[in-house]
Amino acid sequence: MNVDETDLPGFGVRKDFMTQSGRRLGVVTHRDGETELIISAWDDPDTCQASIPLTGEEAATLGNLLGGQRIVMQLTEEHRDLPGISTRQFHIAAESPFRGHPMGKAQIRTRTSVSIVAIMREGEVLASPGPDVVLHVGDLIVAVGTEEGLDQAATILRNG
Amino acid sequence: MDPLALTLIELGAVVFALGLLARLAARIGMSPIPLYLIGGLVFGAGGLVDLGHVRDFAHLSGEIGVILLLLMLGLEYTARELFTGLRKSWQAGVMDLVLNFLPGAGIALLLGWGGVGALVMGGVTYISSSGIVAKVITDLGRLGNRETPTILAVLVFEDLAMAIYLPILTATLAGVSFLGGLQTVGISLVVVTVVFFVALRHGHRVSKAVHSENSEVFLLNVLGLALLVAGIASAMQVSAAVGAFMLGIAISGTTAHLASRLLEPLRDLFAAIFFVAFGLNTDPTTIPPVLGWALLLALVTAATKIATGWWAAARAGVAVPGRARAGAALIARGEFSIVIAGLAVTTGAVNSELAALATAYVLLMAIIGPLAARFVEPLVKAIRRPRGGGPREASARVPF
Numbered sequence: 001m002n003v004d005e006t007d008l009p010g011f012g013v014r015k016d017f018m019t020q021s022g023r024r025l026g027v028v029t030h031r032d033g034e035t036e037l038i039i040s041a042w043d044d045p046d047t048c049q050a051s052i053p054l055t056g057e058e059a060a061t062l063g064n065l066l067g068g069q070r071i072v073m074q075l076t077e078e079h080r081d082l083p084g085i086s087t088r089q090f091h092i093a094a095e096s097p098f099r100g101h102p103m104g105k106a107q108i109r110t111r112t113s114v115s116i117v118a119i120m121r122e123g124e125v126l127a128s129p130g131p132d133v134v135l136h137v138g139d140l141i142v143a144v145g146t147e148e149g150l151d152q153a154a155t156i157l158r159n160g
Numbered sequence: 161m162d163p164l165a166l167t168l169i170e171l172g173a174v175v176f177a178l179g180l181l182a183r184l185a186a187r188i189g190m191s192p193i194p195l196y197l198i199g200g201l202v203f204g205a206g207g208l209v210d211l212g213h214v215r216d217f218a219h220l221s222g223e224i225g226v227i228l229l230l231l232m233l234g235l236e237y238t239a240r241e242l243f244t245g246l247r248k249s250w251q252a253g254v255m256d257l258v259l260n261f262l263p264g265a266g267i268a269l270l271l272g273w274g275g276v277g278a279l280v281m282g283g284v285t286y287i288s289s290s291g292i293v294a295k296v297i298t299d300l301g302r303l304g305n306r307e308t309p310t311i312l313a314v315l316v317f318e319d320l321a322m323a324i325y326l327p328i329l330t331a332t333l334a335g336v337s338f339l340g341g342l343q344t345v346g347i348s349l350v351v352v353t354v355v356f357f358v359a360l361r362h363g364h365r366v367s368k369a370v371h372s373e374n375s376e377v378f379l380l381n382v383l384g385l386a387l388l389v390a391g392i393a394s395a396m397q398v399s400a401a402v403g404a405f406m407l408g409i410a411i412s413g414t415t416a417h418l419a420s421r422l423l424e425p426l427r428d429l430f431a432a433i434f435f436v437a438f439g440l441n442t443d444p445t446t447i448p449p450v451l452g453w454a455l456l457l458a459l460v461t462a463a464t465k466i467a468t469g470w471w472a473a474a475r476a477g478v479a480v481p482g483r484a485r486a487g488a489a490l491i492a493r494g495e496f497s498i499v500i501a502g503l504a505v506t507t508g509a510v511n512s513e514l515a516a517l518a519t520a521y522v523l524l525m526a527i528i529g530p531l532a533a534r535f536v537e538p539l540v541k542a543i544r545r546p547r548g549g550g551p552r553e554a555s556a557r558v559p560f
Contacts (some may be wrong), residue, residue, distance in 0.1 A: 009241040009312045010294060028303050032417055038304030046482035047537075058201040062262060 063123030064140040097160035104131025114145030167213040200439015218437035225434030228427040234408015239359035245316035252472035276390040289494030307482040326399035355406040367415035446516035454520035460491030488536035492529020
């Protein structure tokens with residue numbers, strides 16, 4: 001993917017690319033570290049229809065959502081020939097009882113046979129996380145298993 | 161009454177009035193600069209109330225205001241940004257200089273103000289207001305637009321051009337001989353080059369020298385150094401403002417952000433007093449006779465800025481609406497036009513009509529600029545939209 005990087009003297013740096021649908025999509029990183037999501041207008045790639053200021057946490061969450069989606073898609077593709085196996089992503093909300101605790105405490109594998117294959121955090125992938133990995137609010141968990149197992153895992157992560 | 165008490169009361173009244181004006185400007189979404197100027201006109205010589213006591217204070221504060229304005233301008237840029245900006249945009253920058261310097265210089269010659277007047281008025285009409293333009297771009301959410309880097313590159317070029325222009329102007333106004341003038345320009349060029357070199361290679365050291373975790377110490381360091389450098393530059397006839405600008409460029413990284421955050425309120429205060437001080441020295445009765453010329457100059461230089469922005473954006477591959485936006489965004493003139501006119505007026509080397517024309521011109525341009533930037537888009541759309549196709553197109557519009 002060809003990402004254009006442009007200096008904005010006095011403001012910061014803009015990184016953007018063209019989507020297939022002809023929209024320009026990108027991020028302006030301000031000098032002080034603030035991020036802004038920019039989306040060009042539908043009829044004019046020069047104009048920004050929306051420029052959305054994001055806090056660090058919001059930017060990381062958006063990165064997780066997009067990155068997690070990609071992992072899920074890849075895994076789904078790989079599991080296509082294995083009937084009964086699905087991939088799903090779970091979000092650790094502020095009210096999750098496991099936030100701030102090691103993942104092993106939820107005992108997902110023992111209780112549901114579901115495997116947690118990755119955690120998306122601040123736009124980064126933690127592949128094959130061990131039971132010691134501490135869960136944070138905003139983490140996106142990618143899990144593989146049967147539909148029933150995934151339903152149970154969702155309930156466990158939400159309610160304990 | 162005790163003169164000190166009177167001065168305090170007058171000063172308090174002026175600063176408080178500035179606060180009200182700034183609030184009014186924010187309410188109606190315009191730059192406060194024209195209101196400050198009007199405030200100065202009302203309080204100044206020949207105005208409604210003559211506040212003679214604050215003039216000395218206002219004069220010195222105005223000088224500090226200019227130093228802070230340029231110091232902050234320097235802090236906003238890194239040396240690398242200035243370099244790449246210069247390399248990419250010099251054609252647009254030169255076009256900007258020629259197209260916008262000539263109308264001002266021309267009108268000064270036409271009105272018989274001579275070569276010095278032409279040099280001053282050319283500068284006044286040449287330089288866009290970085291402050292107003294940057295604010296308009298952020299307010300209208302155009303930071304991500306494709307034409308924005310072009311606009312910023314033109315501003316960078318203008319600010320660098322000021323580093324050459326101001327010493328020339330200072331030397332000319334001081335009546336330095338041709339040879340002496342060349343010497344001054346030579347010194348300033350050497351200084352600019354050295355500062356660039358230092359900023360690129362050793363910027364972190366300069367930053368380290370002024371940096372402190374204690375914000376009080378930091379503020380005193382930066383402010384003290386800025387005044388020192390500005391004073392030395394001024395003694396070398398290189399213009400105090402340029403010295404401050406160069407210091408700003410040499411300070412980089414987090415130190416620069418921290419410094420701008422600390423200095424911003426100070427700059428706002430002193431810059432506001434600077435505009436008032438300029439207004440104070442202008443007799444409002446001198447404005448009506450030059451108003452016609454100011455309007456003409458405003459129209460011509462709005463057109464030339466649009467042409468500049470249009471051309472520069474077109475070269476960057478931006479479509480017609482973006483070209484129009486780039487042109488309109490550059491129209492606003494403000495602080496630096498007044499800095500230039502102020503330099504000329506305080507030395508007394510120019511006609512008093514020049515101050516009146518410059519004031520009227522900046523009043524117009526500081527108002528027209530942001531308005532033009534805001535309304536150019538619907539205007540271009542209205543012109544470009546094929547007749548009859550409008551409603552269908554509007555209904556096809558998706559939220560994003």
